[in-house]
Structures are given as structure tokens and as C-alpha cells.
Amino acid sequence: MAEFRFITIWRIEAPLSQVSDAIFSCHEWPLWWKNVEKVDEINPGDPDGIGGLWRFTWKGQLPYRLTFDICVVRAEPLKLLEGLASGELEGVGCWHFYYEAPATIVRYEWHVRTTRGWMNLLAPVAKPLFAWNHNQVMRQGAEGLALRLNTRLLGLTHC
Template sequence: MAAEFKLITEWRIRAPLADVYNAISHCLDWPVWWQGASKVEKCASGDADGVGDAYRFSWRGPIPYRVIFVMQVTRVVPCVLVEGCASGDVAGIGRWNFVHAHGVTIVHYEWRVDILRWWMNFVAPFARPVFRWNHHQVMLQGAKGLAHMLNARLEAVHTREM
């Protein structure tokens, strides 16, 4: 049986909503500013809004293992939401939500996936806190990298299980 993870991360960045949204929605550039994003390749093109686009991601956090998956974009609402379906080492959904209030862009990333790598499922009952910590560290690297790239102040980063 696959281990299931339901995590939500919140970034608060003192930057314009459009700048944050544009950086997130152009994922081919993530390896430039996001330390954990080892490699991003476009696999397929969708419509003009990006729905149907598919990207192959290779991630590596502080704990030395890679997670590789393809994310196909399933929904886009510019400056509001980007959602995709993952398949590979993990299977499930990832959803970015964006809002802006009082000069701060608030980004919520929801990650609901089943782990499909056998060794990760084998150790998941004991290593769940470690996997959650590693996910948070990767997300923290992304928040710091994005804030640095935008020359913006990172106000907060939080990750929790849903």
C-alpha cells in the first residue's frame, strides 16, 4: 500500500502578486533560483493557457534522495491558481494558490500524493516525519530563492499536514 502525504505550505513574500505568480508559473526557470529543483524539462505542450503542458521534475532535498515525476497542468486561473497531476515516483495533485493582501503575496502550495517508490513506502511508517521535514526544507529553499530573485522580503514559510 502506498504511503499518502497531504501537505500544505504557505509562503508570505513582500512582492507584487504578478511577479510571484510569473516566477512560479514559469517552472522551467526554477532550477535557476530554487535549490531543490535539480532539473525541469518540458515534455508536452497544451493550450495557450498552459493547460495540458507537462513537465518532468527532478527534486533533491537535504536528505540525499531524488524524487522524479511528471506534472501535467490541469487547471490555470492567472494570478489565482495553477494545478497539476503528478505521476512517477509520486502520484497525485499539486496546487498553487495566490492571493495578495497589504503588500504581501501569500502562496499556498497543496501537495496530495501517494508515494510509489518501494523503498520509501517500506520506511514510511518510521520515516514519515523525516520525509515531511525534507519536503519543508525543499519548500523553504524555494521561498528563499524566490524572495532573493525578486529582491523581496520573505515574511514567513510554514508547512503542515492536512
């Protein structure tokens, strides 16, 4: 399996609560994040969302789609949201939130492995393309969220 580690940082000129709420409301992502084709709730989890299971279908700039499930393992409103991925990607994703005037800072850490045979076969040469595709998806997410909140995206960093 090919392994990927990404860190993306968004700086959005909006209150922490609005940004955090938008990320926690993943069922609404297709309304503002054009790369998210579909989100299905499989299991709502407990009252805090822990154990919630969501199926995502994504389409980036490259001509393929990825479908995988995310099970919420940690949820602290205004602070973090963490989930375990399974399916065509396996691993962990964690959103961190904090406010640093005049922006809410969103730090997304994504550590995954591919399970699709063709991706694993091509990974030795295509890894830079897969990384570029991920970065484009994250850029479009940041831009979509800023538009959704009627505000400005002040910065975007890929580490």
C-alpha cells in the same frame, strides 16, 4: 503506498503578478530553487498551458532524488495553478495566489503518494523525515524566490 498531505504558505513582499509569474514559469525554477535539479518540458499544452506536461527532478536534504511528471489541469494567472503528478510520486499539487498588503500569499497544497518501493517500506518509521525533507525544500523555495525577486520573505508556515 505511503500518502502525504502538505500545506505550505509563503508570504513574499512582492507584487502578485511577479510571484505568480515566477511560479507559472516552472522551467526557470532551477535558476532560483536550489532543490530543483532539472525541469524538462514534455508537452507545452494549449495556449493557456492546460495539458502541459513537465518532468521535474528534485533533491532535498535527504540522500535521494525524486523524478515525476506534472500535467497542468488548471491554470488561472494570478489565482491558481494545479497539476497532477505521476511517476515516483502520484497525486495533485495546487498553488493558490492572493495579495494581502504588503505581501503576496502563496498557498501550496500537495497531496501525493509514493510509488518507490523503498519509500513505501520505510514510510511507517521515516514519514516524519520525509515530511521534514519536504518542509526544507519548501523553505528553500520561498527563500530562493524572495532572492530572485530581490525582496523579503515575510513568513513561512507549514500546516
